[in-house]
Amino acid sequence: LSIRPVLSDPEKQRGRSAAVAIAALVIAAGIPLWWKTTETYRAWLPAARISELEALQLELRVEVEVVFARGTLSPEQQKKVPASRITYESCCKSKSLCLVEADHALHTLTETSCGSVVIYIIPEASALLPQDMRVYVGRSRTALLRSQVASVVGAGLPEVLAALDPQMEQVLQTMSFNHQDVTAALTDRLRPGLSTRDSLADSMRAFKSSPGYEITFSLLNPDPKHHQLHWDVEAALDAYIYPLLHKMAPVANFSVDSQILYYAVLGVNPRYDASASAYTLSADSLAHVINPVEARLGSNAASSNPVLNFLLYVPDSLHSPLIIRNDQKQEVASNAFHSPRWGGIMVYNVDGAYGNDTQFPVDIAIDMSRVMGVFLSQLRLMLGFQQTGAPPGFVLEAAGREGVAEWELDRLLWSRSVENVATASASITSLAQLLDQIANIVINDNIAQQVASAVTALQAAVAELEAGNLALALEHSREAISASERAFFDPSLLHLLYFPDDQKFAIYIPLFLPMCVPILLSLLKIFREVQQHRAEKRAKRD
Amino acid sequence: SNPPVAPEISSSVALDFVLIGRTSAFLLLHQARAERFFRSDHTNNWAVLVCTSRFWFNYRHVANTLSVYRSVKRLGIPDSHIVLMLADDMACNHRNPKPATVFSHKNMELNVYGDDVEVDYRGYEVTVENFLRVLTGRLPPSTPRSKRLLSDDHSNILIYLTGHGGNGFLKFQDSEEISNVELADAFEQMWQKRRYNELLFIIDTCQGASMYERFYSPNLMALASSQVGEDSLSHQPDLAIGVHLMDRYTFYLLEFLEDIHPASQANMNDLFKVCPKSQCVSTPGHRTDLFQRDPGSVLITDFFGSVRKVEITMETINLTPHTETALAYVDQLPVAQIIHQKPKQKDWHPPDGFILGLWTLILLVFFRTYGIKHLKHIF
Numbered sequence: 001l002s003i004r005p006v007l008s009d010p011e012k013q014r015g016r017s018a019a020v021a022i023a024a025l026v027i028a029a030g031i032p033l034w035w036k037t038t039e040t041y042r043a044w045l046p047a048a049r050i051s052e053l054e055a056l057q058l059e060l061r062v063e064v065e066v067v068f069a070r071g072t073l074s075p076e077q078q079k080k081v082p083a084s085r086i087t088y089e090s091c092c093k094s095k096s097l098c099l100v101e102a103d104h105a106l107h108t109l110t111e112t113s114c115g116s117v118v119i120y121i122i123p124e125a126s127a128l129l130p131q132d133m134r135v136y137v138g139r140s141r142t143a144l145l146r147s148q149v150a151s152v153v154g155a156g157l158p159e160v161l162a163a164l165d166p167q168m169e170q171v172l173q174t175m176s177f178n179h180q181d182v183t184a185a186l187t188d189r190l191r192p193g194l195s196t197r198d199s200l201a202d203s204m205r206a207f208k209s210s211p212g213y214e215i216t217f218s219l220l221n222p223d224p225k226h227h228q229l230h231w232d233v234e235a236a237l238d239a240y241i242y243p244l245l246h247k248m249a250p251v252a253n254f255s256v257d258s259q260i261l262y263y264a265v266l267g268v269n270p271r272y273d274a275s276a277s278a279y280t281l282s283a284d285s286l287a288h289v290i291n292p293v294e295a296r297l298g299s300n301a302a303s304s305n306p307v308l309n310f311l312l313y314v315p316d317s318l319h320s321p322l323i324i325r326n327d328q329k330q331e332v333a334s335n336a337f338h339s340p341r342w343g344g345i346m347v348y349n350v351d352g353a354y355g356n357d358t359q360f361p362v363d364i365a366i367d368m369s370r371v372m373g374v375f376l377s378q379l380r381l382m383l384g385f386q387q388t389g390a391p392p393g394f395v396l397e398a399a400g401r402e403g404v405a406e407w408e409l410d411r412l413l414w415s416r417s418v419e420n421v422a423t424a425s426a427s428i429t430s431l432a433q434l435l436d437q438i439a440n441i442v443i444n445d446n447i448a449q450q451v452a453s454a455v456t457a458l459q460a461a462v463a464e465l466e467a468g469n470l471a472l473a474l475e476h477s478r479e480a481i482s483a484s485e486r487a488f489f490d491p492s493l494l495h496l497l498y499f500p501d502d503q504k505f506a507i508y509i510p511l512f513l514p515m516c517v518p519i520l521l522s523l524l525k526i527f528r529e530v531q532q533h534r535a536e537k538r539a540k541r542d
Numbered sequence: 543s544n545p546p547v548a549p550e551i552s553s554s555v556a557l558d559f560v561l562i563g564r565t566s567a568f569l570l571l572h573q574a575r576a577e578r579f580f581r582s583d584h585t586n587n588w589a590v591l592v593c594t595s596r597f598w599f600n601y602r603h604v605a606n607t608l609s610v611y612r613s614v615k616r617l618g619i620p621d622s623h624i625v626l627m628l629a630d631d632m633a634c635n636h637r638n639p640k641p642a643t644v645f646s647h648k649n650m651e652l653n654v655y656g657d658d659v660e661v662d663y664r665g666y667e668v669t670v671e672n673f674l675r676v677l678t679g680r681l682p683p684s685t686p687r688s689k690r691l692l693s694d695d696h697s698n699i700l701i702y703l704t705g706h707g708g709n710g711f712l713k714f715q716d717s718e719e720i721s722n723v724e725l726a727d728a729f730e731q732m733w734q735k736r737r738y739n740e741l742l743f744i745i746d747t748c749q750g751a752s753m754y755e756r757f758y759s760p761n762l763m764a765l766a767s768s769q770v771g772e773d774s775l776s777h778q779p780d781l782a783i784g785v786h787l788m789d790r791y792t793f794y795l796l797e798f799l800e801d802i803h804p805a806s807q808a809n810m811n812d813l814f815k816v817c818p819k820s821q822c823v824s825t826p827g828h829r830t831d832l833f834q835r836d837p838g839s840v841l842i843t844d845f846f847g848s849v850r851k852v853e854i855t856m857e858t859i860n861l862t863p864h865t866e867t868a869l870a871y872v873d874q875l876p877v878a879q880i881i882h883q884k885p886k887q888k889d890w891h892p893p894d895g896f897i898l899g900l901w902t903l904i905l906l907v908f909f910r911t912y913g914i915k916h917l918k919h920i921f
Contacts, residue, residue: 376861491680
């Protein structure tokens with residue numbers, strides 16, 4: 001005797017429609033809802049433009065203006081060249097000053113924009129340049145080139161320029177950029193083996209492009225009982241260092257501070273050399289000097305910018321004078337050394353300032369111009385102004401007081417722009433690849449916006465480089481790199497912890513299986529009943 | 543999945559005029575100086591040392607990490623370049639019979655805690671998320687410098703992990719795990735951003751070799767204390783402290799490192815021989831296929847120490863002494879501009895005597911209304 005309840009037909013019908021309605025609701029509303037609520041939010045990224053960046057071709061264009069002085073062209077050639085008369089005459093008292101004055105005067109005649117070069121062609125027999133000097137590169141963007149082009153046959157303008165080409169190319173490679181510079185700027189993006197050892201050493205020495213740098217000047221006084229040191233660092237910075245940093249303002253922001261450390265000793269013991277009657281530090285022991293000192297230098301903890309340290313060490317009276325010897329055991333004129341990407345240390349001897357029987361502590365004023373001369377040259381190296389070897393016959397005017405010549409700054413801007421463009425495009429493409437590969441990462445709107453603005457700025461930078469506007473190109477490349485760094489290093493881009501598939505099943509099955517089993521079974525039951533009903537109907541008809 | 547390929551950028555140099563060939567001649571004066579750089583490509587060293595277990599009976603993991611920290615500091619890496627993550631505090635633990643010490647040798651021979659330990663991530667801050675954030679650099683902007691890994695493309699990084707692990711994972715804080723896939727992905731992201739020049743990965747856990755199986759980025763060298771299926775064993779208990787003090791692999795690693803000094807020429811092949819099966823019971827493993835240089839030419843101090851490259855400064859700039867205009871006291875900035883302080887909010891006070899008068903008025907009105915007889919209740 002079965003105790004199953006007997007359902008009447010309308011009840012059965014209601015039951016069936018209820019089961020179907022629930023199943024329909026689950027499938028039509030539940031599954032899409034679950035899908036939508038468990039998907040990660042991914043804002044749209046401009047994937048097409050990003051994939052264009054992978055095959056980026058850079059073209060760098062330098063604007064060159066060539067000015068022919070009187071006597072360099074024959075009269076027929078002169079007619080062909082579009083002329084504008086600029087007359088420069090001067091009487092100078094001494095030969096050596098002549099060149100500098102001439103350069104200065106010529107610089108005021110023509111307006112040069114950032115990245116462009118003006119070459120003045122002067123006649124072969126001119127007395128302005130000494131005999132063995134072929135090219136003189138001044139402090140601004142001008143170069144004086146000694147050449148004889150009147151003898152070129154077939155006197156059209158293109159032929160004249162073609163004849164001058166090799167020399168002008170040499171000038172431009174010195175003043176703007178050459179193959180080595182560009183590959184050095186791209187070292188970490190290129191296959192190894194493409195860059196020379198020199199350029200690799202240069203790229204290791206200079207800091208990578210960064211939005212800002214912190215510079216710290218420290219005075220180390222290990223012997224305050226004997227030496228009371230006074231250094232007027234503020235005035236010295238104002239006079240010598242800030243002009244350079246102001247010129248570098250389009251490249252990066254700088255923050256400068258200074259400190260005095262007492263009882264700070266070098267980590268190595270200098271050896272006494274009786275022949276020089278001085279204590280000496282050999283070149284190999286210099287590598288171990290920095291680490292013990294670095295532990296005592298503070299750092300400005302407010303930003304993540306790279307730090308440059310410049311230390312002035314005044315040896316204690318027992319170990320004075322202290323001189324640095326290079327590999328060939330010779331004295332070094334500057335008495336200073338530097339470490340790539342870290343900074344420089346200079347040893348300043350004060351033993352000459354007092355005799356044996358003075359009353360200690362002795363007041364000593366440090367000659368800041370000498371000190372800053374050394375620090376300025378080290379700073380130039382750290383910031384990326386390479387020690388360019390001039391080709392034979394070239395004379396490069398030393399930068400002097402301003403710290404850096406304008407064409408040197410242009411060189412740096414060229415390599416920085418290229419480096420920024422390379423780094424930014426590499427960041428964007430690798431970020432896009434990463435986000436593609438890992439489906440679990442949430443892409444917020446602000447990241448998408450940063451990526452879009454980085455791509456726009458990159459394309460603008462490349463366009464400006466092609467057009468030859470160096471200042472605008474640098475600005476755009478800085479924008480691009482800061483936007484791309486912010487997008488890449490956004491804290492929200494940490495992908496949710498790795499979920500292997502079996503873990504996903506383990507999470508969902510206890511939730512959904514108890515719900516799905518009754519639904520499926522009731523659907524099956526309904527399906528079987530419908531089939532049975534249909535079979536009965538067919539049997540009845542037959 | 544294929545590892546992403548670094549994009550190639552080709553550059554073409556265009557001048558306004560016709561370009562014929564390249565004639566750049568540079569003096570080879572720089573050759574000798576450049577030679578010294580090329581034994582190795584790095585200019586600075588970083589170390590990330592992580593202990594992932596908590597609780598008193600995991601004393602040995604903290605001692606492991608602190609002994610590597612001690613060696614690395616002794617060989618020259620400054621605290622600013624070390625990220626030390628300790629999941630629990632053993633030195634000041636209530637169960638430590640010798641507070642403020644963490645010993646690595648029994649009979650309390652060597653205190654690795656020392657006087658100047660700088661722990662950057664401590665206690666519950668040591669999580670998988672924070673560890674991955676430190677490696678990839680995706681930290682919130684408010685994170686201080688000491689908690690960041692500020693390495694660049696010429697940094698050599700040493701990463702040391704210790705704790706309890708299994709086949710393909712490492713347990714953090716007894717509640718979460720990091721898998722070898724995540725670790726490999728994190729290193730790949732570091733490589734994409736060129737956050738390291740070369741990386742040495744050392745792990746001292748059970749089945750440690752499984753953690754480096756999945757690496758695919760270049761310039762990685764890895765060492766582990768045991769193979770898959772083997773357990774890493776601890777070394778010796780100290781009966782006074784009551785726990786095992788060190789793990790075997792790190793104990794012998796510490797002994798090896800104590801013999802290294804900053805000018806030492808010992809190379810990686812010596813490091814691979816540390817703790818053979820007879821001493822360690824487990825079989826240490828290493829992986830060098832992703833590393834470009836030959837391990838025999840890699841010095842121990844390339845990763846554990848910080849030997850700087852130096853160059854003598856040959857050029858100086860002649861500067862004429864500047865006639866200084868001495869800054870008169872009156873020219874100096876007012877203190878308020880030097881020290882940026884918000885002006886103090888001055889609270890408004892009513893004029894003097896106002897309150898006294900107000901209360902007198904109130905009292906007068908009261909007594910007028912209700913009669914003077916109430917005065918005796920007040921006075």
